[in-house]
Amino acid sequence: MTQLQFNLDFEKIKDEVMQSDLNDVVKSSIVILFNQYMETERDQYMKTSSYERDEDRIDYRNGYYERELILSVGRLALKVPRTRSGEFATEIFEKYKRCDKSFLLSMLEMVVNGVSTRKVTKIVEQLCGEKVSKSMVSELTKKLDPVVKEWAERPLNLQYYNYIFVDAMYIKVREYHKVVSKAVYIALGVNSQDRREIIGFKVTNKESTEGWNEFFESLKARGLQSPKLVISDAHEGLKAAIKKSFLNTSWQRCTVHFLRNIVKEMPKKESKEARDHLKEIFRASTIDISRMLKNEFIEKYEDDKKYTKAIETLDAGYEDAIQFYEEDKDTHIHIRSTNVLERLNSEVRRREQVIRIFPNVNSAFRLIGAVLMDCEETMDNGNKKFIYRKKE
Known part of the structure; x- marks a missing residue:
């Protein structure tokens, strides 16, 4: 079977989207892209494509489950593929954590530089379209403890x-x-x-x-x-x-x-x-x-x-x-x-x-x-x- 190489540059996507006018069309495009990426991940894990019969297959497809992903561009509703054994896991959420770590660090930097917690939550809401509680910002600042110590x-x-x-x-x-x-x-x-x-x-x-x-x-x-x-x-x-x-x-x-x-x-x-x-x-x-x-x-x-x-x-x-x-x-x-x-x-x-x-x-x-x-x-x-x- 021909293997499909599907590579995403998350930082590039993030930069391009941040520079564009966010609307439903743009968000829908990102959802399609991410869903296709996860589908390709499952195909490569199983070494077979959909409806392909193979005696050497290692697992069976078992539909999807929905999971939301909040990026700095907003909330995305994704369809995450799963397998019968439950051993397949997408890397997309881990990659999200890595690529959006800079966003969390930016929140932390705002606090350190004298921006009030209330203002930080408003800034995040404007960027993400999502509310961030004051307690989340407070918990985030606690990550400084071992560094400062x-x-x-x-x-x-x-x-x-x-x-x-x-x-x-x-x-x-x-x-x-x-x-x-x-x-x-x-x-x-x-x-x-x-x-x-x-x-x-x-x-x-x-x-x-x-x-x-x-x-x-x-x-x-x-x-x-x-x-x-x-x-x-x-x-x-x-x-x-x-x-x-x-x-x-x-x-x-x-x-x-x-x-x-x-x-x-x-x-x-x-x-x-x-x-x-x-x-x-x-x-x-x-x-x-x-x-x-x-x-x-x-x-x-x-x-x-x-x-x-x-x-x-x-x-x-x-x-x-x-x-x-x-x-x-x-x-x-x-x-x-x-x-x-x-x-x-x-x-x-x-x-x-x-x-x-x-x-x-x-x-x-x-x-x-x-x-x-x-x-x-x-x-x-x-x-x-x-x-x-x-x-x-």
Whole structure:
């Protein structure tokens, strides 16, 4: 018997149909095509065509049963061939799963990128002509759990991280029928190749010394070594945890946060010159120039009672805010503040605000982890570097 070779390019069919105007004629054509494909599958399985007698036949045809197939082009009602033994099975539904996997991933990507569950269901309904429940979208996002967990627990002993930026942001989570605030710790490292990596994150009850200690210990358990510098704001619990967890590591106080603290103690009116002077202290090219500018600021304003608290704040925190001068000059603009982490937090916040209140801690960990993974993929990829060092 002549074998009929019947091959379908599912991706091509899908692309062509998506680009056309969907109507009953188009859908009917696809149904005919799929039904013929399954009929050919049964013929090849039995090695005989319809009404052909053959002593070597391995089975008998036994009619059809109806089964619906939902593609991104809509719902299709197919006639699936069957055999008496029940051993024949079409591959068309398995191929559907493979070819339409991209559609499910697109749904997942919409959620990760900050599209609300309600909007996702509407988009799917418009594309497919079929309603997708919110619970289905929620179940789909749970597929992220093992992926996020593996990424969040990956070993950190394959790289040395010269600089680590740490910060906390707050989210709302529903817990025991109440809406409570939770802290999200995030750590971003700059490795020995001067590229950035998000090395860890954690959802916890609040920002505290104990919480930061536990977070740092979890990073060290994954192989993290003490870096040259940890850059952060001046949260007391965070400062204490850095001191305890990382021996021989310097702490760089974020100069942006520090300047805000000083300016807060200054008069709001007629202080532009003083504010500009303050900025130059931490933009100076060398530590000696920075110290000179700082002393000039104190001498200029020390007799003005309006600046007393500002000078005290500057004098008390200055040394912690100039640790970046001990590193190469090319690194200064990058490591003197937590701006790089603030931008990352803003991206997480942008997508998190769509949800507003997480149903539980697990969902918060899942989505924030997926967002951070997504951000890291575009972070210093290819030949890009976070820090470019000039060759001497």
